[in-house]
Amino acid sequence: MEKLIYLDNAATTQVYPEVFEEMKPYFTEYYGNPSSVYQFAQESKNKVERAREEIAEMLNAKPEEIYFTGGGSESDNWALVATAETYAKKGKHIITSKIEHHAILHTCEYLESRGYEVTYLDVDENGLIDLEQLKKSIREDTILISIMSANNEIGTIQPIAEIGKIAKEHEIFFHTDAVQAFGHIPIDVEEMRIDMLSASGHKIHGPKGIGFLYIRKNVRIGAFIHGGSQERGKRAGTHNVPGIVGLAAAAKIAKENLESNIKYETKLRDYAISRIENEIPFAVLSGHRTKRLPNNIHFCFRFIEGESMLILLDQAGICGSSGSACTSGSLDPSHVLLAIGRPHEIAHGSLRLTLSEKNTKEEIDKVVDELKKIIERLRSMSPLYED
Amino acid sequence: MEKLIYLDNAATTQVYPEVFEEMKPYFTEYYGNPSSVYQFAQESKNKVERAREEIAEMLNAKPEEIYFTGGGSESDNWALVATAETYAKKGKHIITSKIEHHAILHTCEYLESRGYEVTYLDVDENGLIDLEQLKKSIREDTILISIMSANNEIGTIQPIAEIGKIAKEHEIFFHTDAVQAFGHIPIDVEEMRIDMLSASGHKIHGPKGIGFLYIRKNVRIGAFIHGGSQERGKRAGTHNVPGIVGLAAAAKIAKENLESNIKYETKLRDYAISRIENEIPFAVLSGHRTKRLPNNIHFCFRFIEGESMLILLDQAGICGSSGSACTSGSLDPSHVLLAIGRPHEIAHGSLRLTLSEKNTKEEIDKVVDELKKIIERLRSMSPLYED
Amino acid sequence: MYSEKVMDHFNHPRNVGEIEDPSGVGTVGNAKCGDIMRMYLDIDDNGIIQEAKFKTFGCGAAIATSSMATELVKGKTVQEALEVTNKAVMEALDGLPPVKVHCSLLAEEAIHAALWDYAKKNGIVIEGLKEPVSDIEERVDAE
Amino acid sequence: MYSEKVMDHFNHPRNVGEIEDPSGVGTVGNAKCGDIMRMYLDIDDNGIIQEAKFKTFGCGAAIATSSMATELVKGKTVQEALEVTNKAVMEALDGLPPVKVHCSLLAEEAIHAALWDYAKKNGIVIEGLKEPVSDIEERVDAE
Numbered sequence A, B: 001m002e003k004l005i006y007l008d009n010a011a012t013t014q015v016y017p018e019v020f021e022e023m024k025p026y027f028t029e030y031y032g033n034p035s036s037v038y039q040f041a042q043e044s045k046n047k048v049e050r051a052r053e054e055i056a057e058m059l060n061a062k063p064e065e066i067y068f069t070g071g072g073s074e075s076d077n078w079a080l081v082a083t084a085e086t087y088a089k090k091g092k093h094i095i096t097s098k099i100e101h102h103a104i105l106h107t108c109e110y111l112e113s114r115g116y117e118v119t120y121l122d123v124d125e126n127g128l129i130d131l132e133q134l135k136k137s138i139r140e141d142t143i144l145i146s147i148m149s150a151n152n153e154i155g156t157i158q159p160i161a162e163i164g165k166i167a168k169e170h171e172i173f174f175h176t177d178a179v180q181a182f183g184h185i186p187i188d189v190e191e192m193r194i195d196m197l198s199a200s201g202h203k204i205h206g207p208k209g210i211g212f213l214y215i216r217k218n219v220r221i222g223a224f225i226h227g228g229s230q231e232r233g234k235r236a237g238t239h240n241v242p243g244i245v246g247l248a249a250a251a252k253i254a255k256e257n258l259e260s261n262i263k264y265e266t267k268l269r270d271y272a273i274s275r276i277e278n279e280i281p282f283a284v285l286s287g288h289r290t291k292r293l294p295n296n297i298h299f300c301f302r303f304i305e306g307e308s309m310l311i312l313l314d315q316a317g318i319c320g321s322s323g324s325a326c327t328s329g330s331l332d333p334s335h336v337l338l339a340i341g342r343p344h345e346i347a348h349g350s351l352r353l354t355l356s357e358k359n360t361k362e363e364i365d366k367v368v369d370e371l372k373k374i375i376e377r378l379r380s381m382s383p384l385y386e387d
Numbered sequence C, D: 001m002y003s004e005k006v007m008d009h010f011n012h013p014r015n016v017g018e019i020e021d022p023s024g025v026g027t028v029g030n031a032k033c034g035d036i037m038r039m040y041l042d043i044d045d046n047g048i049i050q051e052a053k054f055k056t057f058g059c060g061a062a063i064a065t066s067s068m069a070t071e072l073v074k075g076k077t078v079q080e081a082l083e084v085t086n087k088a089v090m091e092a093l094d095g096l097p098p099v100k101v102h103c104s105l106l107a108e109e110a111i112h113a114a115l116w117d118y119a120k121k122n123g124i125v126i127e128g129l130k131e132p133v134s135d136i137e138e139r140v141d142a143e
């Protein structure tokens, strides 16, 4: 078979070989539990603490504000549930947006079932929230604003610093799901006045099953996973040392290459977008044209359906997705596409291609060429398309 | 330095090189997200499902009753919190024991703060619960009994099948924290009538940061980590594929060697216990003499304090622990030792040595020889010891 | 996730297209997923289905079941065609994943809708055929 | 986790033991962790500490701070010995981990308790010395 063209880096990424090399010794060699007292475990412990420092530095945070978790979903759940519980006395109202990841939305629903109230902000046709609506939604009893840094489907980047400012002015905590943004665009928790931030290892060429939650010092939320005294008593469970090492190694590489990756991917992204728009009729770009993740290409192709497109792409050796990986299996159209106003049958024909800096122009050319054929073929079968 | 003698396998274990070999391809090669539709991700998906089958088989459970988590603590939290929430209408009373791991105890305290009631069963001087007390503690509104299979400090194995029977008779769900037991002693969820069971990879020579919760089909608890539709909508978060692969590979090895490991470790354990009892005065064995994990050796040495002992052992190249790794840093004496009636100052001089099947008689001999010298030395410094 | 037969019919769908002046045509939509299937039948004077064609806006399973359904009804009498249920289509395709079972219902309903149209046009009653439940308006966008 | 100096004093504790007929002896227990330290002082007629010995039931830090504390008070006057605070002991040991700070308090209190005993025995008042707060009963088990 020809070399695979992997364009689903928003679903998950390859662990970089150099990241894996760093992780390796911590499986079979330095396997000690960082909580143990003997020397042998100090290597693990030191490595965990160095990882914490590196990640903190990247965000302009303090090491003791970084808490390792089992992934982005856990971080999101923790931020929401624990803030709700800890600050229930202050109020029970949370503001979020309609296009959050399910790790936020379903946790909000869970909190609603426990008596909390949630306001889901609208987004415009580009996926941007309206800061005025945000301000108007703030109430006496609002305790948390949770708005994602960048959307996992359509790539739109929210005005995080502005949201942070509004939250700060109203003395409300601001959490951002940065799972798609961390390591992909610059984030500074001070400048952007972020109080909590979720991130995940496997979206930045680190390992799966590891993530972190940044918690600003003045946010005194309780634990979500209760038990041992790891992570200063806030997150129980034996440290996943190789995972933490891999997360930090990947973050470091991402940090070092941030600018060049952004430049390179943006160019590739815009090249793909312009070829698709010029060569495939009835193709509608989703998300904001410039306020978007450098690696995100998302289109709705009218008159056809996503899965068929994906299977045919797959047969051509191309990995893409039709929305978020973790909702595949669901038949509902993407809540994100509905929120930006796409009608049901248009939302159906969605395709997301997400780059890494390893992708090339040649790959993009091949993909667009294939795509043209595939879409033509599927449209010829479609009862909705009359040529 | 001489070869390290690692006797802290209850804290964590080495990932076996053959387990690591199985995990390896899933970092850099087959890195696909099992939720994705393309062929490339099928390898990950199939591997995850095969892992589920293998673990299920080992417990005599069905594959669809195994839910992968981020570790033992998460599994414990999930079982307790979600059962409490889902069955709150039936009642708000939970029964557990005083010697559970903190992942259970602190979660119970958390639930108490949310209006649940918890009965903490006593244990006798060997660490066994009293089945009569259990029966008497059952109330109209009892929804869950959570008793650990085997204790992580003193190694005592509870009468799980009997507890399961009592729970079944009263139509109350039975959860067991089997983090120390899974892969170490035989467990059959049917025979023992277990409804939920927590386990963790890194206690059986698998990786850290992965575990599972077995949930019997008729237990309809909700999710603990909300979000994507992974794990049949019950546990959100991108699958930790290498972790799952490693967990299953380790479980398989543990299963294949279960009998021979039990035999070998039990012999080594009892040899160590008898040498210590014969050669070191004022040494008090903790835990049940026979109903104990094959790999657990736990003593309290009077007149001395645990940490000093550990440091001196460490300097002799021996890794042991004084209780559970995740409470090091805490100054409180072990709640387990207090529960079996050890006075404060005796509980203080505790040493836990936990074997793997790779440990040898020669190692044990060296450890006991060192231990004798160390204890003598510390006692000579102790104001409590008058010779 | 799909069987080889499904992939074969998806990759090489049989009978894609339209029939001009069909004896019956039916378009059904699947409320569950929003997918749409249109089935054309050419039925001769003896009530035998001479030709069947389809157009489908839907997932891989929808395309494969459309294809298989047209194959199965060809050459059959109207009465026999009624027995081409979604189960029959799935079996002929060596099964479908659980989340895709509903797609095969689309095929069954499309056949029924086309037959209903045929019956109506000819003023006859086909025994056992009920009015299709989910015949939906064509949603072809004018644009 | 411990500094080299701590490890040195832990591995080679100075002045372990007892003094027969000491000028002052004090035993203190740390309520926080249950550890116990006993300090013996031999003080000459000029009020200068000639010798100091200790016995400690406690963690590594407790042993090291006992050792360092005895070293620090030796040769000092009673008044000077009062300035051997837990901070002074910690500094002399190049610091202690945060969870171990309380262990150094044990050393400070043991000095105070021994001096208190000395003052009591000799019917004198040492300026600035308060009755030790946590002088605890010896808990040597008879068994």
Ligand SMILES: Cc1ncc(COP(=O)(O)O)c(C=O)c1O
Pocket (backbone or CB within 6 Å): A236, A237, A238, A239, B010, B071, B072, B073, B074, B076, B101, B103, B148, B150, B151, B152, B177, B178, B179, B180, B200, B201, B202, B209, B211, B326
């Ligand atoms: C009995 C018991 N339960 C739960 C846990 C927690 O497991 P983990 O550290 O994998 O979260 C442990 C070990 O740490 C344990 O020994």
Ligand SMILES: Cc1ncc(COP(=O)(O)O)c(C=O)c1O
Pocket (backbone or CB within 6 Å): A010, A071, A072, A073, A074, A076, A101, A103, A148, A150, A151, A152, A177, A178, A179, A180, A200, A201, A202, A209, A211, A326, B236, B237, B238, B239
């Ligand atoms: C925006 C966003 N939030 C949260 C998550 C969940 O992260 P994880 O799968 O690591 O739990 C994802 C990806 O899956 C995501 O894209």
Ligand code: FES
Pocket (backbone or CB within 6 Å): A331, C030, C033, C034, C035, C058, C059, C060, C061, C062, C100, C102, C103, C106
């Ligand atoms: S998902 Fe709509 S027809 Fe298959």
Ligand code: FES
Pocket (backbone or CB within 6 Å): B331, D030, D033, D034, D035, D058, D059, D060, D061, D062, D100, D102, D103, D106
């Ligand atoms: S912990 Fe008790 S003296 Fe250090």
